[in-house]
Amino acid sequence: MRNLILLAGCLVTFAGQSLLAADQRPNIVFAFADDWGRYASAYAAIEPGGLSDIIKTPNFDRVAKEGVLFTNAFVNAPSCTPCRSSLLSGQYFWRTGQGAILQGAVWDLKIPSYPLILQQAGYHIGHTYKVWSPGTPANAPYGGAPTAYVKRGSRFNGFSQFVSKQDDIEAGKQTLLDEVRGNFTDFLADRKDDEPFCYWFGPTNVHRKWIQGSGKKLWGLNPDDLKGKVPRFLPDEHIVREDLADFMGEAMAFDLGLGVLLEELEKTGELDNTIVVVSGDHGAPGFPNGKCNLYDFGTHVALAVRWPKNVPGNRIVHDFVSLPDLAATFVEAAGAEVPDVMTGKSLLPVLTSDKSGVVDQSRDAVITGRERHVAKARTDWMPYPQRAIRTKNFLYIRNFKPDRWPMGTGPGYGTDAADMPTFEALREDTFCAFGDLDASPTKAWVALNCEKDPSKRKYFDIAFGLRPAEELYDLKVDPDQVYNVATAERYAEIKNDLSERLMKTLKETGDPRVTGDGTTFDKPPFATEWNKPTGRKPKPKAK
Numbered sequence: 140m141r142n143l144i145l146l147a148g149c150l151v152t153f154a155g156q157s158l159l160a161a162d163q164r165p166n167i168v169f170a171f172a173d174d175w176g177r178y179a180s181a182y183a184a185i186e187p188g189g190l191s192d193i194i195k196t197p198n199f200d201r202v203a204k205e206g207v208l209f210t211n212a213f214v215n216a217p218s219c220t221p222c223r224s225s226l227l228s229g230q231y232f233w234r235t236g237q238g239a240i241l242q243g244a245v246w247d248l249k250i251p252s253y254p255l256i257l258q259q260a261g262y263h264i265g266h267t268y269k270v271w272s273p274g275t276p277a278n279a280p281y282g283g284a285p286t287a288y289v290k291r292g293s294r295f296n297g298f299s300q301f302v303s304k305q306d307d308i309e310a311g312k313q314t315l316l317d318e319v320r321g322n323f324t325d326f327l328a329d330r331k332d333d334e335p336f337c338y339w340f341g342p343t344n345v346h347r348k349w350i351q352g353s354g355k356k357l358w359g360l361n362p363d364d365l366k367g368k369v370p371r372f373l374p375d376e377h378i379v380r381e382d383l384a385d386f387m388g389e390a391m392a393f394d395l396g397l398g399v400l401l402e403e404l405e406k407t408g409e410l411d412n413t414i415v416v417v418s419g420d421h422g423a424p425g426f427p428n429g430k431c432n433l434y435d436f437g438t439h440v441a442l443a444v445r446w447p448k449n450v451p452g453n454r455i456v457h458d459f460v461s462l463p464d465l466a467a468t469f470v471e472a473a474g475a476e477v478p479d480v481m482t483g484k485s486l487l488p489v490l491t492s493d494k495s496g497v498v499d500q501s502r503d504a505v506i507t508g509r510e511r512h513v514a515k516a517r518t519d520w521m522p523y524p525q526r527a528i529r530t531k532n533f534l535y536i537r538n539f540k541p542d543r544w545p546m547g548t549g550p551g552y553g554t555d556a557a558d559m560p561t562f563e564a565l566r567e568d569t570f571c572a573f574g575d576l577d578a579s580p581t582k583a584w585v586a587l588n589c590e591k592d593p594s595k596r597k598y599f600d601i602a603f604g605l606r607p608a609e610e611l612y613d614l615k616v617d618p619d620q621v622y623n624v625a626t627a628e629r630y631a632e633i634k635n636d637l638s639e640r641l642m643k644t645l646k647e648t649g650d651p652r653v654t655g656d657g658t659t660f661d662k663p664p665f666a667t668e669w670n671k672p673t674g675r676k677p678k679p680k681a682k
Contacts, residue, residue, distance in 0.1 A: 163412070164262075164335045164473055164474060165335065165412055165413060165414045165446060165448070165449075165472055165473070166335050166336045166337070166338075166404075166409055166412060166413040166414070167257070167262075167335075167336070167337040167338070167413070167414045167416070167469050167472070167473070168338050168340065168400055168404065168413055168414070168415050168416070169337075169338070169339050169340065169416045169417075169418075169465075169469075170340045170341075170393075170396075170397045170400065170415070170416070170417045170418075171339065171340065171341045171417075171418055171419060171420060172341075172342065172345050172390065172393045172418075172419040172420070173219065173269065173341070173342070173343040173344075173345050173346035173419070173420055174219075174345045174346045174347075174419065174420065174421060174422070174423060174424045174430055175345045175390055175393065175418075175419030175420075175440065175441060176419060176421070176422040176423045176429070176436070176439070176440060176441070177191075177212075177419075177422075177439045177440050177441045178190055178191045178194050178196075178386075178387060178390055178441070179191060179194060179196040179199045179200065179203075179390070179394075179441050180194055180195050180196050180197070180199075180200055181196065181199060181200040181203040181204070181208055181443070182208075182210075182441070184200075185208075185210070185455060188368065189368055190365060190368055190369075190370075190383060190387070192364070192365075192368060193360050193361070193364050193365060193384065193387060194360075194387045194390060194391060195391060195394075196390065196391060196394040197394065197398070198394045198395070198397040198398035198401060199394050199397060199417055199441065199443060201401070201445075202397075202401075202415055202417050202443040202444070202445040203443035203445075204452065204453060205445050205447060205452045205453070206415070206443055206444045206445030206446065206447070206450055206452050206454075207443065207444050207445075207450060207452070207454045207455075207456050207489075207490060208442075208443050208454070208455050208456070209442040209443070209444075209456050209457075209458070209460050210455060210456070210457050211439075211457055211458065211459045211460060211505075211531075212418065212439070212440050212441070212442035212460040212461075212462065213438045213439055213440065213459070213460070213461055213462070213505040213507060213529060214226075214420060214421045214438050214440055214461075214462050214507065215231055215232050215461055215462060215463055215505075215506070215507060215508065216232040216239075216421075216507065216508055216509055216510075217421035217422060217429075217430055217431055217432060217433065217437035217438050217507070217509060218241050218421065218430070218431055218509060218512045219241060219271065219346075219420055219421070220238060220240065220241045220244045220271050221235070221238065221239050221240065221241070221244075221509070221510070222420045222421055222462070223270065223271040223420060224238030224239065224244070224246070224271070225462065225463045226420075226462045226463055226465060226466060227252040227253060227254065227270075227271075227466065228250050228251065228252055228253075228463070228466065228480075228481070229251075229253060229463045229464075229465075229466030229467050229470075229477075229478070229481035229482065229483035230250070230463060230480060230481055230482045230483065231463065231482050231506065231508075231648050231650070232508065232510075233508065233510070233645075233648070233649075233650045233651060233652065233660075234480075234482070234648060234649060234650075235247065235250060236250070237664055237665065238250075239510055239660070239665070240510055240511040240512075240522070240660075240665055241511065241512050241513065241514075242511070242512075242513060242514040243511075243514060243664060243665070243667065244271075245664075246271075250480075251478040251480065251481070252466070253465075253466040253467075253469050253470050254266075254286070254337055254339070256470055256475055256476075256478070257337045257469065257470065257473050257475065258337075259475075260473055260474070260475040261334065261335070262334070262335050262336060262337045262473065263326075263329065263330035263331065263334045263335070263336040263337070264286055264336070264337045264338075265286045265287070265288050265326040265329070265336070265337075265338055265339070266286055266287060266288065266338065266339035266340070266341060267287070267288050267289055267319070267322040267323065267326070267338075267339070267340055267341065267342075268289065268293060268295070268296055268340070268341045268342045268343060269296075269341040269342070269343050270339055270341055288322045288323070288325050288326040288329075289322055290321070290322065290325055291317075291318045291321030291322045291325065292318045292322075293318075294314075294315055294318060295315045295318055295319055295342050295344060295392075295396060296342055296343045296344050297344065298315060298342075298344035298349070298389060298392040299344070299349040299350040299353035299357060299385070299388065299389060299392070300348075300349070300350055301314075301315060302315065302353075302357055303350045303353055303356065303357065308356075308357060312357075312392075312395065315392075315396075316395060316396065316399050319340075319342075319396045319399045319400070320399045320402075320403060323338070323340070323399065323400055323403055324403060326338055327403070327407065335473070337469070337473075338400075340396065340397070340400060342393060342396055344389050344392055344393060345386070345389040345390055345392075345393055345419070346424060347424045347425050347569075347577045347578065347579060348567075348578070349385050349386070349388070349389050350385070351381070351382075351385060351580060352381065352385065353385050353388050353389075354381070354383075354384030354385040354386070354387055354388035355381075355384060357388055357392075358387070358388040358391050360384040360387055360388055361384070362377060362380035362381040362383070362384040363377065363380060364384075365380040365383055365384065366380065369383070370428075370436065370619045371619040371621050372427055372428045372434075372436070372598070372601050372619055372620070372621050373426065373427060373428075373581070373598070374584070374585065374588075374589070374595060374598050376584065378580050378581070378584050379580075379581050379584065381580070382425070382426070382579060382580045382581045383423075383426075386423055386426075397417060400415075401415070411447045411448055412448055413446070414444065414445075414446040414469070414472060415444070415445040415446070416442070416443075416444050416465060417441065417442070417443050417444075418440055418441055418442045418443075418462065418465075419440050419441060420440075421437055421438060421440065422435075422436045422437040422438065422439065422440070423436065424577040424579070425576065425577040425578065425579025425580075425581055425582055426579065426581050426582075427546075427576065427581075427582075427585065427598070427601050427602035427603075428601065428602075428620070430576075430577065431509065431512050431545075431546070431575045431576065432509075432545075433507050433508070433509060433525055433526075433527040433534075433536050434534070434612075434620045435529070435534070435618075435620060436620075438507045438527075438529070440462070442460060442462075444486070444490055446472075446490070449490070449491055450490045450491060451491075451492070451493045454493075454494070454495040455495050455496070456489060456494075456495060456496070456497075456498055457496055457497050457531075458489055458497060458498050458499050458502035459502045459503060459504055459505045459529070459530075460486065460502070460505070461483065461505045461506070463481070463482065463483035464483040464484050464485065464486050465483070465486070466481060466483050467481050467483040467484060467485040467486075468483075468485045468486040468487055468490075470485075471485045471487055472487060482648055484502075489502070503530060503531065504528055504529060504530045504640070505528070505529050506526065506527070506528055506641065506644050506645075507526070507527045507528075507529065508524075508525060508526040508527065508650075508652075509522075509523065509524070509525050509526075510522040510523075510524055510652070510660045510665065511523070511660070511665060511666060512575045513547065513569070513570070513574045513575050514667075514668065515570060515574055515668070516546070516547030516548070516573070516574035516575040517543060517544060517547050517548050517574075518548050520666055520667060520668050521540070521543060521661060521666050522660055522661070522665065522666055523538075523540065523543050523544075523545050523575065524538075524539040524540055524652050524660060524661075525537060525538045525539060526539075526641060526645060526650070526652065527641070528637050528640060528641040528644075530637070531614075532613065532614050532615055533611065533612065533613060533614060533633060533637060534610075534611070534612045534614060534620055535609070535610070535611050535625075535634060535637035535638060535641065536606075536609070536610040536611075537608070537609060537638065537641060537642075538606050538607065538608050538609070538610070539608075539652060539657075541605060541606055541607055541608045542605070544573075544603070544605065545575070545603075545604075545605070545606055546573040546574075546575045546576040546602065546603050547572075547573045547574040547575045547576070548572075548573070549572035549573040549586075549603060550572060559572065559586055559587055559590070560572055560586075562583045562584075562587055563583075564583075565578060565582050565583035565586050565587070566578055566579060566580050566582070566583040572586065573586070573602075573603050576602065576603075582602070585598050585599060585602050585603075586599070586602070586603070589602075601621070607623065607625065607626075609625040609634065609638070610623045610625055611623060611624050611625040611630055611633070611634050611637070612624065613630070
């Protein structure tokens with residue numbers, strides 16, 4: 140067993156510190172934003188000159204200042220469901236069965252998940268807005284009880300859609316913050332006396348679709364303040380900058396919601412015995428190289444952890460963190476046993492250290508990957524399989540099926556369509572073309588303005604084109620990851636070393652993409668037309 144079971148009156152010791160048992164077990168509040176990426180004013184302060192320069196996130200910054208700000212946190216998969224499957228289970232996404240895909244996902248109740256482990260250990264658990272799973276059916280092996288707290292509403296998920304319609308913008312924002320407060324206090328009111336709690340706050344407002352122009356209207360973000368700060372894989376055009384500003388506005392809304400949680404924890408006097416963790420489930424939606432991609436723009440995420448009773452604050456840590464590490468961290472902090480199947484590695488030794496910079500030398504890389512996102516992105520219903528290893532200086536990507544279109548098929552790319560869809564269609568309908576890239580103004584502009592313009596064609600190919608079997612990026616000279624040096628002779632040894640390390644991890648952890656004949660994810664139920672027979676009966680249609 141990797142951890143001690145916490146018994147009443149006993150002590151759990153780690154990293155040279157002791158925690159009282161039972162009634163002193165920490166609460167856990169996990170604020171997890173859809174599609175947020177790594178944008179916060181705390182990052183702008185240490186890495187100026189990028190997109191975070193225009194954003195203001197005082198509540199995230201507070202958690203970071205009073206706790207630990209991680210600079211190298213990554214998701215295991217840049218797609219909502221597999222990312223959350225890996226996080227909840229503390230395992231690589233490819234070990235979670237049908238949780239490894241988006242559409243068609245099914246949670247395997249035999250897989251241990253940290254919320255239900257904590258529930259069995261005596262924690263009051265609950266969530267507001269999106270989680271994915273595990274649900275808590277009565278037959279779940281780790282217990283079962285209703286956990287959703289949304290009685291006050293779910294309008295926060297459409298933040299800009301709601302607030303943009305209000306005559307009084309600030310009053311509209313307050314209405315949604317009152318909703319957040321009500322849902323959280325309902326959760327707190329349901330717990331028994333002195334029962335530790337574990338709460339997941341998962342609004343989806345940063346996920347598409349938000350209102351075009353809302354960044355400026357609701358938050359005063361001037362799109363043109365981003366001129367010259369746009370990553371090189373995106374065209375530095377006003378419409379793209381506006382899209383990015385709108386995205387930043389939604390991240391600022393999430394930060395306000397986080398502030399409500401912190402206020403309520405302070406009111407109850409429990410903030411300092413609560414592990415507050417803030418992060419997100421991958422990169423920006425509707426932008427090339429973001430969501431659904433293994434480049435940093437798709438996998439690099441914000442992460443801050445505050446727990447003043449045991450975590451020295453005001454530290455910036457560069458250790459590499461994969462979000463499945465959080466499951467083992469939460470379970471260990473609660474004094475429960477970390478299941479042997481968890482591949483995630485607890486962060487408690489790093490958190491309870493008083494060091495900044497690199498704390499654990501062994502945390503020098505993360506592994507990421509992807510299989511199927513949208514079922515009908517490609518006309519053959521197949522996934523786009525890829526895995527990657529990210530170190531301090533390099534990103535190596537293995538594309539297992541380079542003949543498949545990374546963002547899905549579209550006009551001129553494997554379909555019979557003669558013409559590109561309209562701007563309005565590409566902005567509003569994800570599935571009209573290139574279905575693994577969310578509909579957006581940026582997607583529409585790149586698709587319609589870059590394909591036939593030689594000066595802009597590179598943006599079209601970055602967004603939609605085929606990719607080679609291997610990609611390698613030298614981050615010291617190419618932080619935006621636009622120059623593939625995989626075929627350069629002087630990088631041959633580095634590429635081979637990273638490839639071997641990646642494949643070794645995949646094999647040791649039983650990745651179906653490299654074990655057996657490697658075709659598991661290309662067969663049903665992983666690769667099948669959405670809503671076609673998969674062994675499950677369809678739900679009856681509402682009358």
